[in-house]
Amino acid sequence: MKAALIGLGSVGRGVAEMIAQKKPGITLTGIADSKSGRICNEGIDIAAVLETKRTSGFCGDTAISAHDVITNADYDVLIEVTPTNALTGEPALGYIRAALLRKKHIVTSNKGPIALAYKELSALAKKNGVALRYEATVGGAIPIMHTLEDGLCGNEIVAVRGVLNGTCNYILTRMAAEGLTYEQALMEAREMGYAEADPTYDVKGIDAAIKLVILANTIWGNGTKLDDVDVTGIDLLTPDALRLAENGDCTIRLIAEAIPAKKILRVSPRLIAKDHSLVIEGSLNAITLETDMAKEITLIGKGAGSVETASAIIGDILYIRDHYDRRA
Amino acid sequence: MKAALIGLGSVGRGVAEMIAQKKPGITLTGIADSKSGRICNEGIDIAAVLETKRTSGFCGDTAISAHDVITNADYDVLIEVTPTNALTGEPALGYIRAALLRKKHIVTSNKGPIALAYKELSALAKKNGVALRYEATVGGAIPIMHTLEDGLCGNEIVAVRGVLNGTCNYILTRMAAEGLTYEQALMEAREMGYAEADPTYDVKGIDAAIKLVILANTIWGNGTKLDDVDVTGIDLLTPDALRLAENGDCTIRLIAEAIPAKKILRVSPRLIAKDHSLVIEGSLNAITLETDMAKEITLIGKGAGSVETASAIIGDILYIRDHYDRRA
Numbered sequence: 001m002k003a004a005l006i007g008l009g010s011v012g013r014g015v016a017e018m019i020a021q022k023k024p025g026i027t028l029t030g031i032a033d034s035k036s037g038r039i040c041n042e043g044i045d046i047a048a049v050l051e052t053k054r055t056s057g058f059c060g061d062t063a064i065s066a067h068d069v070i071t072n073a074d075y076d077v078l079i080e081v082t083p084t085n086a087l088t089g090e091p092a093l094g095y096i097r098a099a100l101l102r103k104k105h106i107v108t109s110n111k112g113p114i115a116l117a118y119k120e121l122s123a124l125a126k127k128n129g130v131a132l133r134y135e136a137t138v139g140g141a142i143p144i145m146h147t148l149e150d151g152l153c154g155n156e157i158v159a160v161r162g163v164l165n166g167t168c169n170y171i172l173t174r175m176a177a178e179g180l181t182y183e184q185a186l187m188e189a190r191e192m193g194y195a196e197a198d199p200t201y202d203v204k205g206i207d208a209a210i211k212l213v214i215l216a217n218t219i220w221g222n223g224t225k226l227d228d229v230d231v232t233g234i235d236l237l238t239p240d241a242l243r244l245a246e247n248g249d250c251t252i253r254l255i256a257e258a259i260p261a262k263k264i265l266r267v268s269p270r271l272i273a274k275d276h277s278l279v280i281e282g283s284l285n286a287i288t289l290e291t292d293m294a295k296e297i298t299l300i301g302k303g304a305g306s307v308e309t310a311s312a313i314i315g316d317i318l319y320i321r322d323h324y325d326r327r328a
Numbered sequence: 329m330k331a332a333l334i335g336l337g338s339v340g341r342g343v344a345e346m347i348a349q350k351k352p353g354i355t356l357t358g359i360a361d362s363k364s365g366r367i368c369n370e371g372i373d374i375a376a377v378l379e380t381k382r383t384s385g386f387c388g389d390t391a392i393s394a395h396d397v398i399t400n401a402d403y404d405v406l407i408e409v410t411p412t413n414a415l416t417g418e419p420a421l422g423y424i425r426a427a428l429l430r431k432k433h434i435v436t437s438n439k440g441p442i443a444l445a446y447k448e449l450s451a452l453a454k455k456n457g458v459a460l461r462y463e464a465t466v467g468g469a470i471p472i473m474h475t476l477e478d479g480l481c482g483n484e485i486v487a488v489r490g491v492l493n494g495t496c497n498y499i500l501t502r503m504a505a506e507g508l509t510y511e512q513a514l515m516e517a518r519e520m521g522y523a524e525a526d527p528t529y530d531v532k533g534i535d536a537a538i539k540l541v542i543l544a545n546t547i548w549g550n551g552t553k554l555d556d557v558d559v560t561g562i563d564l565l566t567p568d569a570l571r572l573a574e575n576g577d578c579t580i581r582l583i584a585e586a587i588p589a590k591k592i593l594r595v596s597p598r599l600i601a602k603d604h605s606l607v608i609e610g611s612l613n614a615i616t617l618e619t620d621m622a623k624e625i626t627l628i629g630k631g632a633g634s635v636e637t638a639s640a641i642i643g644d645i646l647y648i649r650d651h652y653d654r655r656a
Contacts, residue, residue, distance in 0.1 A: 018621060024482050141622035143479025150478055151471025153650070154352050154642040275602075275609060277628050293346060293639035294469035300605050300626040311621035314482040322481070323651050 001321050002041075004030035004073045004104075006066045006095055007081035008059050011109050011136070013050065014306030015079060015313050020046035026317055030073030034082070037064035041074040066091070070098050077317055080108040081136075081309075086201070086210055086226070089116040096121060096132075103128045105324070107316040109136035109309055115210045115226060118217045131320050136312035138164065138211045139285045142301040143315065147289070148218060155291035157219045159259040164211040166283035166303040167202040168234050168254040170194045172269075173281050176242045176251050182235060194283050194304075204233035205254060205267040212256040212267060215287075220260055230266035237269055249274050329649050330369075332358030332401045332432075334394045334423055335409035336387050339437050339464070341378065342634030343407060343641050348374035354645055358401030362410070365392035369402040394419070398426050405645055408436040409464075409637075414529065414538055414554070417441040424449060424460075431456045433652070435644040437464035437637055443538045443554060446545040459648045464640035466492065466539045467613045470629040471643065475617070476547060483619035485547045487587040492539040494611035494631040495530035496562050496582040498522045500597075501609050504570045504579050510563060522611050522632075532561035533582060533595040540584040540595060543615075548588055558594035565597055577602050 003019075003026050005012055012033075019026050027043040033053065038044060038060025053059045070078060078099035082092050089112035096106050096113050106125065108114065113121060114134045125132035135145040139162070148157070163169050167189055174185040186203070189195035201207045209229040216224040234254050245252050255270040255278065272279055277298040280286045285303030290296050302308040331347075331354050333340055340361075347354050355371040361381065366372060366388025381387045398406060406427035410420050417440035424434050424441050434453065436442065441449060442462045453460035463473040467490070476485070491497050495517055502513040514531070517523035529535045537557040544552040562582050573580050583598040583606065600607055605626040608614045613631030618624050630636040 146479035150647055151474035153646045293635050295630050298628040302623050307621050318481045
């Protein structure tokens with residue numbers, strides 16, 4: 001498989017490193033960060049490019065843009081891993097559209113385009129006979145999309161519940177374990193690299209809500225939008241609330257939940273028994289699918305991380321290689 | 329897809345009922361229990377056959393054997409769900425061989441043939457250009473084989489750990505929760521339908537060991553045999569041992585574990601922290617895969633049950649329909 005990689009932040013670097021290190025049969029023919037790009041249809045020397053990026057801040061020529069790479073490189077699959085913009089989906093949305101029009105498969109970790117334009121993009125992919133895959137957008141390394149697509153194939157999914165934001169889960173775990181205040185736990189999460197400088201999207205529940213939208217559209221194709229989700233964050237929780245919960249053998253977790261039959265679509269801090277399978281520690285994620293035949297299936301794993309996210313992306317690429325027959 | 333169903337115990341009935349009820353596009357053209365069989369290449373009336381079976385104990389004509397159905401019916405996939413014989417794999421092994429030689433896909437819940445003859449059967453399937461699928465043999469409804477095959481594709485699996493026997497897990501859960509003796513908890517498990525009249529295979533750890541052998545062969549193709557597994561059961565555990573564990577915020581679970589690099593291959597009762605993701609309650613199963621990129625991924629779900637097992641079997645059949653290209 002020939003691939004073009006757009007985005008060289010933590011995820012992009014992880015993908016490039018894993019391709020170079022594990023040699024899964026993927027050749028990078030194009031690469032771009034926000035300021036430069038590089039095309040080499042015979043295969044880019046990944047180690048050299050990563051070294052250049054580290055020392056200079058650029059992965060290639062500033063005269064070559066991401067759009068140039070997408071338009072001109074020779075590749076089968078576009079790996080789109082630029083940062084999420086939840087309001088516009090750009091510039092990723094434009095990148096993905098351009099590649100789909102060139103009949104290139106898409107593998108992305110970018111929540112923006114999938115949450116905002118799933119219907120349009122999946123129709124465009126279908127029309128052009130290519131795959132649109134986005135395993136990395138929800139639950140990091142957890143193969144939730146594969147599970148929905150193949151693992152539980154034949155089942156009707158009745159409900160989905162999940163701990164979809166590792167930052168919140170870390171903060172809640174630490175508040176419960178050590179009696180920290182929200183502010184103390186957030187500061188610790190920042191120091192550990194689990195929270196960004198501006199944690200608003202995480203702690204207000206918006207990141208979890210975006211992931212819930214992606215899950216709902218994938219499962220039910222029901223045109224769910226971010227505005228449809230009732231969202232409450234964790235930023236107003238007190239140590240007292242957690243202490244009270246713990247005294248009753250319970251704890252508090254930020255749960256994202258969708259049950260179409262009950263018109264439930266919400267993200268909120270919930271009181272939950274400590275032995276419940278969604279009670280996971282630290283920055284983990286967990287997702288429970290409630291189905292008609294398999295009943296409840298829960299998946300737990302790392303919700304973020306450079307190499308963990310690369311696992312989902314490389315899995316998507318290899319899935320396309322192994323299974324995709326072009327239906328033009 | 330046309331399918332022949334061999335075995336009409338709890339699993340077979342579940343499969344037949346789900347095919348009749350959910351209409352996933354599977355037509356049964358042959359059916360057999362241990363005493364009778366029926367062939368109807370235009371499609372068997374499942375409701376009528378199940379009613380006949382319930383009232384008479386036979387699903388068809390006593391002059392027609394399972395082998396007759398396998399040899400003469402017109403089908404794409406053999407659904408082999410007769411009871412497991414861990415010593416010989418028979419009669420399932422013969423059924424599967426016969427169907428493979430007819431170039432029919434195999435979907436089975438039968439641990440015997442897969443644990444005993446994985447190498448032979450997978451080679452025979454490959455040679456005949458058909459699929460050999462056995463999702464239902466390990467973890468019931470948990471899509472562990474799909475996860476290994478596609479979900480974590482590209483990952484190296486370093487270790488596998490699991491709670492693979494629901495009977496043992498139920499007994500240990502009840503001993504810990506209520507201070508029951510092993511005998512009391514076993515009796516309760518029998519009353520709840522979680523333990524068989526002869527629970528030897530379960531409580532001695534043999535059932536879990538067979539499943540571990542299947543996992544090891546699937547992941548590493550390393551010719552693991554049941555004799556290679558160090559097996560200790562739960563039948564000698566005392567309430568005192570569990571009480572001691574619980575005092576230290578731990579509990580005891582029967583863990584099956586394979587780590588080839590450390591030459592570890594064992595099933596044994598293990599002391600384990602209560603907040604560990606393998607500590608699940610009741611008759612659930614759980615499996616953790618340790619991988620190089622995704623790190624630890626845990627799957628939790630129902631390890632048994634008529635409809636839950638049917639979920640795995642129907643998922644396998646639909647996977648063959650959607651993905652399998654014949655490589656003769």
